[in-house]
Amino acid sequence: MSTTLEPEGTYDGVPSFSYDNTAGGPVLSHHRRWDEISAAHSGFRSSTARGFWVVTDGPAIQEALQDWETFSSKSVTALDPDPKFLWIPEMLDPPLHSKWRRLLGREFSPNAVARREPEIRQVAVETIERFAGHGGADVLDEFARRFPTKIFLRLMGLPPEDLDVFLGWVHEILHLSYEQDPDRGRQLAGINAVSAYFGEQIARRREAPTDDLLSRAMTWQIDGEPISDRDLHAFCVLMFQAGLDTVPISVGWSLYHFATHPGQRAAIVADPSLIPVSVEEILRVYSFVIPARKATKDIEIGGCPVKSGEMVMLPLAVSNRDPGRYENPSEVDLTRRTSNHIAFGSGPHRCLGSHLARLELNVAVEEWHRRIPDYRIAAGQELEETGNMYGIKSLRLEW
Numbered sequence: 422m423s424t425t426l427e428p429e430g431t432y433d434g435v436p437s438f439s440y441d442n443t444a445g446g447p448v449l450s451h452h453r454r455w456d457e458i459s460a461a462h463s464g465f466r467s468s469t470a471r472g473f474w475v476v477t478d479g480p481a482i483q484e485a486l487q488d489w490e491t492f493s494s495k496s497v498t499a500l501d502p503d504p505k506f507l508w509i510p511e512m513l514d515p516p517l518h519s520k521w522r523r524l525l526g527r528e529f530s531p532n533a534v535a536r537r538e539p540e541i542r543q544v545a546v547e548t549i550e551r552f553a554g555h556g557g558a559d560v561l562d563e564f565a566r567r568f569p570t571k572i573f574l575r576l577m578g579l580p581p582e583d584l585d586v587f588l589g590w591v592h593e594i595l596h597l598s599y600e601q602d603p604d605r606g607r608q609l610a611g612i613n614a615v616s617a618y619f620g621e622q623i624a625r626r627r628e629a630p631t632d633d634l635l636s637r638a639m640t641w642q643i644d645g646e647p648i649s650d651r652d653l654h655a656f657c658v659l660m661f662q663a664g665l666d667t668v669p670i671s672v673g674w675s676l677y678h679f680a681t682h683p684g685q686r687a688a689i690v691a692d693p694s695l696i697p698v699s700v701e702e703i704l705r706v707y708s709f710v711i712p713a714r715k716a717t718k719d720i721e722i723g724g725c726p727v728k729s730g731e732m733v734m735l736p737l738a739v740s741n742r743d744p745g746r747y748e749n750p751s752e753v754d755l756t757r758r759t760s761n762h763i764a765f766g767s768g769p770h771r772c773l774g775s776h777l778a779r780l781e782l783n784v785a786v787e788e789w790h791r792r793i794p795d796y797r798i799a800a801g802q803e804l805e806e807t808g809n810m811y812g813i814k815s816l817r818l819e820w
Contacts, residue, residue: 432466433726440467440475441808442711442734443500444600448677448804451811452707452738456751459739464723470603473499473713473732476723479743482735485714485722487768489514492714492733494770499713499734501605506612508659509652515769517643521656524641525773528634534776537572541781544571545788553792557799557819564789565672565816566591569781573664577657578633579622590615591665612658619657623650634660667710668778670812672785674707675700677813678753679790680798685755690794693787695755700782702753705762708738709811712766737763738811796820 428436438458442451455477458465463478476482485492494512496502504512510521527533548568552558570584593611602608622635630636638656641648648656679686689695713734716727727733741762742750765772772778798804799817806813 428462428465429468432468432472435464435466435474435725436462437466437468438475439469440465441469441600442467442736443469443808445805445807445814448806448813451806451808452742452751455736455738456742459743462724464725466725467499467734470500471502473502473734474723474725474727475499475734475736476725477736477739478723479740479746481723482737482740483763483767485733485735486712486763486766486770489518489769491717491720492735493717494518494714496715496732497713499732502715502730502732505609506616506658507655508662509655510773511659511663511770512655518769520643522769522773524638524643528637529773529777531776534780537777538780538784540575541572542784542788544568544575545781545784546792549788549792557817559815559817560676561669561673561813561816564785565676566669568672568785569668570665572777572781573660576633576664577622577635577660578626578631579635583618587661587665590661594662615658615661616654619654619661620650622657623653663772663774666810666812667772668781670709670810671704671707671778671782673813673816674709675703675782675786676789676818677798677804677816678703678707679786680796680816680818682753683797685753686790686794688755689786690790693790696783696786696790698755698757699753700779700786701760701762702755702757704764704782705741705747706751706753707811708736708741708762708764710764710766711736711738711809711811712770737766793820 428438430437459477463481464474464476467473467475476485493514495514496504497512498504510518513521545568548564552563566588567584570587571581574581574584590611593607626636626639635657638648638653689699711734713732716729716731716733718729720727741764744750747759765775796818799819802817804813804816
């Protein structure tokens with residue numbers, strides 16, 4: 422990551438950085454860079470690709486996320502203001518977005534999610550016990566990525582043997598840097614592959630519906646009209662992105678945190694009632710989602726003179742690690758009682774699956790520490806994180 426605290430110049434009177442958010446780096450390097458830049462600037466211009474604005478003022482980030490009329494979700498990737506693909510409902514604005522959310526709300530309500538807890542817990546236990554006796558493992562490959570993906574496959578009614586194929590698609594769609602994929606061709610190819618896969622699944626369910634989310638979605642109507650296969654594809658691609666990357670990244674950060682903070686690990690082992698607080702704190706401190714929005718009009722935000730049609734990046738870590746909101750904001754505090762973080766976003770596009778994600782994270786931490794309470798980071802590895810969504814690339818633990 423080439424960014425230094427000194428800007429390379431100015432753009433419309435605002436500091437300009439060669440900030441490439443897609444680049445990987447040492448573990449936690451993105452979070453620390455956001456801390457440094459936000460302490461000095463409320464916003465800046467990134468010169469990466471065609472250029473875009475970046476807001477680094479915590480309150481302004483929340484303001485933009487809540488103002489969907491000014492900051493549209495028609496594009497949610499700063500490098501791609503005119504995407505060739507659509508994720509439904511993430512890339513829809515109200516009122517159509519609201520109609521989709523009402524339909525999906527039945528599937529992801531607290532009560533609906535709670536009914537899945539026994540199954541989720543069983544999957545976590547079975548996944549951990551496959552390697553718990555081995556004395557060590559790359560826990561991202563063996564657990565953090567597999568456990569939530571298995572839940573996703575069950576939720577959507579997909580064959581469990583497709584797990585490894587899905588994990589490969591996640592890398593192509595979400596974790597390639599700008600240098601690796603400057604024209605986003607590989608990403609688009611991955612999205613097309615996922616869309617083709619779901620096209621086959623949709624066709625099968627047209628002939629023989631089953632008891633799963635995809636089959637139920639095919640019965641939904643928007644404004645009295647059945648949902649088209651095209652929109653079902655776009656919905657499936659979003660479910661793929663949301664279900665296969667965010668929870669695995671959070672599980673990885675949880676294991677990293679407790680491996681590097683043995684005192685807190687001992688505390689949650691001795692008192693599991695601390696686990697829900699620890700999950701919220703890890704979500705806050707290790708925030709990894711960096712949404713972007715497309716401006717619908719000229720506006721100034723975070724000191725940035727944004728023009729209509731320009732992209733604005735809104736790093737959630739800036740708000741969640743804001744010293745104006747939290748004491749010792751970069752530290753996980755198991756006694757913290759403030760849980761108003763925005764790790765799941767804010768405004769009308771706040772993560773609809775947050776209840777499911779929280780349950781999966783709590784179950785993962787609980788069941789892991791019941792079976793492997795004492796562990797450490799294996800020597801001889803350089804821990805690195807991906808760009809785009811800040812997940813650890815590889816994490817070998819020993820016990």
